[in-house]
Amino acid sequence: MNAGSAQLLSVKDLSVDFASQEGVVHAVDGVSFSVGSGELVGLVGESGCGKSVTATAILGLTRMLPNATVTGAIEFEGRDLLALPENEVREIRGRDIAMIFQDPVTSLNPVLPIGRLMTEGLENHLGLSHTDATARSIELLSTVGIPQAAERIKDYPHQFSGGMRQRVMIAIALSCNPRLLLADEPTTALDVTIQAQILRLMRQLSSEYGAAVIVITHDLGVVAGMCRRILVMYAGRIVEEGPAKPLFRHPHHPYTVGLLRSVPRLDRPRADELVSIQGLPPDLSHLPPGCAFAPRCWLATDECWCAAPPLAATGEGRRCACFHRDRLVERETERVAP
Amino acid sequence: MSGAVSGAVSGAVGGAGSGVSAPAARATADVATSPTGGDALIAVEGLSVHFPITSGIIFRHKVGAVRAVDDVSFDVRKGETLGLVGESGCGKSTTGRAILQLVRPTTGRVLYDGADLAHLGGGALRRQRRRMQMIFQDPYASLNSRMTVADIVGEPLKVHGLRDRSGCKERVRELLQTVGINPNTLNRYPHEFSGGQRQRIGIARALAVEPNFIVCDEPISALDVSIRAQIINLLQQLQREFGLTYLFIAHDLSVVRHISDRVAVMYLGRIVELADNAVLYGEPMHPYTQALLSAVPIPDPEAEERRRPVVLQGDVPSPADPPPGCHFHTRCPAAQTGLCDLESPSLAEVRPGHWAACHLITAEDYPHIRAGEDDLAVVADGPPDAWPGDTRSDHSGDGAALDGPAGGGTPPASGGEQA
Amino acid sequence: MSDLCDEREAAFATAGLGSEAAAEVTAGDAAAGWAPDAPLIAHRTTWQEVWTRLRRDRFALVGLAAIILLVVIAVFAPWIAPHDPTAQFDEGLTMRGMPVGPSGQFPLGTDTLGRDLLSRLIYGARVSLVIGVLANGFALVLGVVFGLTAGYFRGWVETLLMRATDVMMAFPIYLFAVALVSVLRPSLGILVLVIGIVYWTPMTRVIHGEVLSIREKEFVDAARLTGCTSVRILYRHILPHLVAPIIVYTSLGIATTILFESTLSYIGLGVQPPTPSWGQMISEGQAYYLSAPHLVLYPGLMIMITVLAFNLVGDGLRDAFDPQQRRR
Structure with missing residues (x-):
């Protein structure tokens, strides 16, 4: 220890x-x-x-x-x-304390674009404005290796592959x-x-x-x-x-x-x-x-x-x-x- | 197709770019140009399974196809584990299921002892099924929860009329004993057993008809770690005892290495490499096999530290819309524009018994993208030299591993991925 | 220490290794002899098992008792009923032509024509039970056969059957029933047939949907590999998993069909007067529900009791058919 x-x-x-x-x-x-x-x-x-x-x-x-x-x-x-x-x-x-789950398919709400999923936490916990939160989200998504993050932030979870969804999960967790x-x-x-x-x-x-x-x-x-x-x-x-x-x-x-x-x-x-x-x-x-x-x-x-x-x-x-x-x-x- | 490649694969000039590039060699059933032949129990020839993508509610029409299996040929020799x-x-x-005709092949033949299963139907197919069985991945879904163990294991006997009523029960007890289940539990229901025991019951059911050939479809991936070894040992023991032939389907490369005699690697519906176990794991030729092997985690921090893995970029493309040319070229660290993205390489025998589908293997300047030669080299179970404790407080080794694999020109981690 | 230890071990052996675990521990040593004290359960057929489990369900037993009682009442109506259900009694109406309340002669009072309500209820059980059970059974058989066939064989069979189902569902069923009944002369047999034909569609849809998901399960593949014929797979492997939806839909359907019969009776196309049926009694009495509420109340109660009884038995059966419920 x-x-x-x-x-x-x-x-x-x-x-x-x-x-x-x-x-x-x-x-x-x-x-x-x-x-x-x-x-x-x-x-x-x-x-x-x-x-x-x-x-x-x-x-x-x-x-x-x-x-x-x-x-x-x-x-x-x-x-x-x-x-x-x-x-x-x-x-x-x-x-x-943030969590990354096993199954990125069920742990991302399918009816919300990933941008919403990400900005939610930023706005609630850090008190960022929506614009700032969006900017930060795009930055995070590029950090975890999602290409064209600025465009993809409007996409829904099902539009991402399994590995990409897990990256989104990590981005949300790190936000x-x-x-x-x-x-x-x-x-x-x-x-x-x-x-x-x-x-x-x-x-x-x-x-x-x-x-x-x-x-x-x-x-x-x-x-x-x-x-x-x-x-x-x-x-x-x-x-x-x-x-x-x-x-x-x-x-x-x-x-x-x-x-x-x-x-x-x-x-x-x-x-x-x-x-x-x-x-x-x-x-x-x-x-x-x-x-x-x-x-x-x-x-x-x-x-x-x-x-x-x-x-x-x-x-x-x-x-x-x-x-x-x-x-x-x-x-x-x-x-x-x- | 480059001269070097076509030289090695004479006559195997497929319809490049068409996707279904049937090697002409297959038609002549030339042993040397297709990995079939020999003392094959099962011979798969040009097997394709396409699932139609349909549209429309009242008048369904085909708008495309998922090429789940795309012109695959191989054989399974008597008594071996492939x-x-x-x-x-x-x-x-899907390949495993198509061999057993659970999914009907779109084209191609599946020969069992020389007889084509793909064109059998009804009673003839049911009779053939005595010879071929399957062990399923999910021990929960593969046993009918409404039937007792006696009914599940005894049904094949009843269906094929192999035993009378009392003989059936005796045989069920015998089978349960063989797979390591207490035969006194034969009136219980599947839910009263744990995952490993259910898998044993599934194995007993498969054995009931005394098959020669068993397709094991990820038989251990749904089980607990400490149970997996038990099931693998059981499968091996049964193989020795009953002279079974296995097609062992798995995503876990270490387990496949343990159990198989020969190994075939598939990528997006095609076989990219097929060789003897020792050859495939020792000297993998196809860039995909190499990357796959280097990605398998090893439960040893020291070995992990020494490795310089080839980390593949991006995801597997959708089989509904595979990339043109070599399916792997979008992720291949050695792909050559103008060749790999245009022509699909056919599976060619690069060395006796070693088949690979890659344009670049026979090229003289074939880049050995495998980074460290000791990646997969067998680490001797050496003497326990005094371990200096956890001296490296901040894993300086990790940093090196992170900085991208040496050689091969792999792009950096976060760039250029396709979702 | 060792005594204590033995004791604890024994306790563990009974607690931990009691039921399921008995096999688990022995699983390891395949070749070794099996624990001799492992319980050997005598083999029982499924129906015996279902009955054994149903017997423990008190609600289901109450429901079953109620159904048996109703059947006895219907079968022995002529002996049980105090009066002829079609006989109109002068003393059954007040001076102003209103039905009378309960009395020694008419235990539940009379209806608007001065007929004994109790006797009509008792005879009404015949029609309502026959309609409820037979018409539903007919709908059930059609629905299960069509649903299974469409879901299992897929292809053009599925297209044909499911499109037919859709068309039937889109069709105004009352109009359809009315047309059918007016062409054919109304009788009990015709009613059963018509209601069955009208009500097979929801069952077909439900069964079809369930079969679509069950046929993809690995145990169905395993059964095919075993060499089972399609009929055997449908009967032995798929049908047992459909017990729950079948029972739920059937017990709901019994209420619906009894009421459907009353609707047909109301517009004069159901059971022909003066033969009594509960639905018909409600429709006759509903004009007087303020002045003589018992005319609607009693047949309504009877329908409710019948439906409840079938639901209780249905619930019990569903659990009894499910081996996983046994231990709960």
Whole structure:
């Protein structure tokens, strides 16, 4: 954790429960992490691991869900977003914290020209006049790489291709110079060659605008080239955290190890068989009492089934929630060494 | 067509610019001029699928056509896995569906063991379908939510009269066991299973008729990351066990590399490159393949830092209105005006077993647009040298990568894109 | 510690791995033996399942009871009704020629011609139920067959059928019905036929639209690959997904057709007097709704009860046909 640098966002013991007919779903379960100014953080996990719900909570949108119970604290520049009244959160949301969604098709209102979508935020949050807002929008659209921005600003979302729409989304998100950008699976709906463009653009703009970015994705490859710090989530909890390079090179949590091994890689020789993680992700309304990964873990012992391992610091800015980290690290070193 | 190219592809002078440039070579079924032949189980010859764009409510008339698949020829050899990759809208799924006659080809032939499927209909086609099956992308949409697992997996047996009533149930249990589903759950409905399990049920259904050939249409892209490897392993295990032949359609190049023996790359309805797995990934010839490979993210920050990716500009053009000449010329960093934008290159064998459709490959001054040679070079799983910690606080490496790929003359990131 | 641990594990095993998850955990070890305690459900046919699920729906049962009661009343009308529904009673009218209120002889009073209202209601159930069920059933069959055919086979079949539907919908249906009934001599059978022909269009449109989206689903492709014939695909794979719209439209349609019959009766083209039908009773009584509101009230109530009963059963059936509703 870059505790030294200015802390932009710090999430403290965040839990989000949803009431459902099947019981209480613990979507997020005691998650703590922080993001420094201008930092690029990757939040990685499978569907249902709570990564998107965490983002929803940071945006303060969970309070609009009637069946959600949120506890903990989300401090953004020292102010707890969960304790603030809705009108103040609304001011922060969109201006200081912006979001890029997975699907640019459904997240842009199809009946409004993109100019309207862009100027709206500028006028509401920054109090610009319509002319100024339009000028700024055109500037932003050219920044994100939309040719002939001045003409295209009158176009409707459907007149743009998937990659272009995602660029428009980014332009809208950046319009008010946010301090924090949440990107929820920003490239999942895009093709590989377009994904490369968008990732590059996001990296470039983040350094240009000094905005911190949280990239939420299931794709380890997407965050590997982009983020400096990685958070791995499983079943509503953070199981591992650390700087990207050491984390990818020597993962400490069996889940991270399993994920990395189960993905075929272009830069490695072809294996005859992939090393898969056994079993399936757990049902969030019936979590096991101990470590949620224990039923799928090859290192699990009695201890793992009884108590959930705490997310403990392991040096070099890393944290890991596993009782058997030492055993794992030992084995991995043995595996790699000869 | 330049002399160099026509020399290599003698006789394959297509109707340039017409879009449907049928290589004359195909008519003579010359093995050397079309990537078919050999011990082919499936031979696809000049396959085109055009979807009409119609207008008018009462009197519909055709105003155009989406050339989803445009004169594609290849074969699938007995027992192999042929990977078919490309971006969305390149026609890879339509090709798979056209082979199985789920979409009727506009022109061309699909030979299964020498018999043309495209001209079969009704009962004859239904009988042939015992030999060919499909595994679908969406494990939610591909199982009928109103049927139990027993009905879903047992239906093929019933339809083809392969088993009597009690034998059917026994066979269903056996099939479920094969794909790793508890056979005691056969009276459950699909919604009671997770995505990965549903995919297993879909595989069991495909296996029920004991097919020889299976089209896997993005079988893992809708699944959770930790489940994907399980399904891939299962597919490989089944292939070994039952001697299956796969056409594996996917957009994920790493997965295709893992599972395929040969790989075909499609772009806007045409095959641009086809070669053995090791050749295609090791020495890609077509500029599109090279760009595609360099865009695949690698889950390793260090490898990512070393790469100098070829970032393609712009988007894939609409298949309803593909650009003239080589479909790729609008995004190609090496395109030559006056050649690539006028004439459409035909798929030619540039080396034994390595087919590519590009005017420039055979040219002597073929620019190797691939930036760093170590982009895709296999990184040895080397000894764990002491990692110095996160010393680079501001990723100075990124900046270099951002400044555009070395060589090739790619325009800057934000310019010249077509929406 | 280990005791506690075992206990928790057991709890987890029952909670987490109880139903769905049982298969999930075992999914990994394909070759290994399956958990012996996995529940083995005896196979039941779909209709049995539907009935099992319907039985748990209290509202649907109430509706079903009401429908059964109505059918019993209609079938056994001659034995239940206190009087002949067409008989006019002198004591059924007041001195000034007005219908009388409820009494021992006429439990619900009489109508403007001095006939027993209760008896007419009971006999009216015959006509209204027959019209409501048969005419609707006829419209339903036409609509489903046309909609399925048009939506599944597309091409010229679709063009022909859907254009015909559009023309029918654009045509003033009352005029059409009036023309038909006046050419053919009005009778119950003719009425059923005419109403069915008039009302197949909305069902066709709805089914056609649904089929268009369902036929693109991958499971339909899978069924074709399996070697299913078109008829089997339509019947086994597509039709079960149309249960919801069919039931909703049919239960709405029953009300509409009962009322349509009353409209026809009103202009003298429906059931011929003195045979009673609820619609006809309303149209006869509506001139007196201020002085004798019960003339309209009771048949109106009967129509409402009938429609409500069909709606409740329809709702229940829709849920019972949907396996995903089972656990909710």
